[in-house]
Amino acid sequence: MKKSFFTVAGNRLLAENTYEMVLRGDSSAVKKPGQFVHIALDGFYLRRPISVCDWSEHSITMIYKTVGKGTAYMAGLEEGDRLEVLTGLGNGFDSKKSGNKPLLIGGGAGIPPLYALAKKLMQEQKQVFAILGFNRVDEVFYAEEFASLGVNVIITTVDGSVGRKGFVTDAMEIDMADYTYTYSCGPEPMLKAVYEKAVSDGQYSFEERMGCGFGACMGCACQTKYGSKRICREGPVLEKEEIVW
């Protein structure tokens, strides 16, 4: 973990209520896709946890959905604004477990961490498939970004306004058969549906309300087959076989 200041280098609307923010600063604590940052916002007592969507030596990219006051405040930030951020939090995904044909399944605001993972898996010469689920066409983001990495992208929308109509799990059944591993992040009901449908092992990334974000308060603890784990520290990524719903 590292605490440092970052400067907003970009904050643009990507899709309905969804923004991409680029932060410039020291990203050296970020080690793995699936890790998150914890952002202090003026006027809010607790920080906001947001996944790292991509990073380079001097920058971190995040994608966030405005769902409440904190994320709405973030949407109002402009280039040059400064933020105090804790970086390098959480365990992240383990790309080594993927086999040669991993399937990435993301829903809405759960998609961002899968982007850095996809990038890593492509670098490792894997054949990567991604099912990205949204409610409607207005919400769709990053389909081209995943595709330009060389990922085979399948979009699903609940109302069928673009891509395959239905849920991500419907596409799992129809479009994918011989995947070697699943990586999933999204709302909990989606994770559970993917868990039930997936025929391979996998890693699932969870959300929980956090106090500290670095393991001190036990605010985010959840039960697993191997005892209690802190989503902020031993998570947010859990192995399929240890998850207790």
Add this chain to the structure above:
Amino acid sequence: MVDTSINLSGLHLSNPIIPASGTFGFGYEFAEIYDINILGSFSFKGTTKEPRFGNAAPRIAETHAGMLNAIGLQNPGIDKVISEELPKLKQVFSKPVIANISGFSLEEYAYCCEKIDKEEQVGIIEVNISCPNVHEGGMSFGTSPESAAAVTKAVKAVTSKPVYMKLSPNVTDIAEIAAACEEAGADGISLINTLTGMRIDLKRKKPILNNVTGGLSGPAVLPIALRMVWEVYKKVSIPIIGMGGVSTAEDVIEMMLAGATAVSVGAANLKDPFASKNIIESLPDAMKELGIKKLTDIIGGAHNA
């Protein structure tokens, strides 16, 4: 040079800052980012006889200038704390530590305190009496002078270490309870624990916390904590560890002027992992600014009319 050192029941502390129980784990997470030996001491996570997972999520809710928590005393149980946590803690912290103990019956309090009494690194036992008494209808031990005194006696009987009773602010007259603890043999008083509160999710129209209610802490509670430390200081002569909303060196000084000998920092550590370090580092300058040479000179200073 200013003197920030204090004495707490015979323990010499290089400064009065003691991270509060439940906000500092067993110290490791903080030891990764700074040398925690700069602390006066710290109070480790509330420990019970049996291991506890605590309450279901969500356990945290944000508030104006603070937070609610409903962790529900998650801890690995006294045996594991002694066999696993303390040896690890010893590697990152070389000073005496404060053992925070909780229980749901007099026997559980006594059981834990008797065990922890044998641990060399424990300098003080801080007994949290905010927990419900399962044998007497679930009312918290800390809500009546009689049950507070009963816990004090039960733990004093099994340990020779200094015992600080940690009081709940959710009472009508906290000074009366402090006095009952002193009368029963307590060596000091810690206050305040969190104030019971709740928040409701406007979209779901339901309480945010799964437990419905939780404990409020953070800057929002500082004035209440100061008032309570003030009242307890007037009533008892044993030392006070004051806490509740402390986030700056100035807050520490205010707490000591109200009557605290040492000061705990809780939620501030969660908001900023460097909070306790920053407070310790800025304390000498804050003292100089206010013309304070020796911190112990100001304890209860605001009471001198």
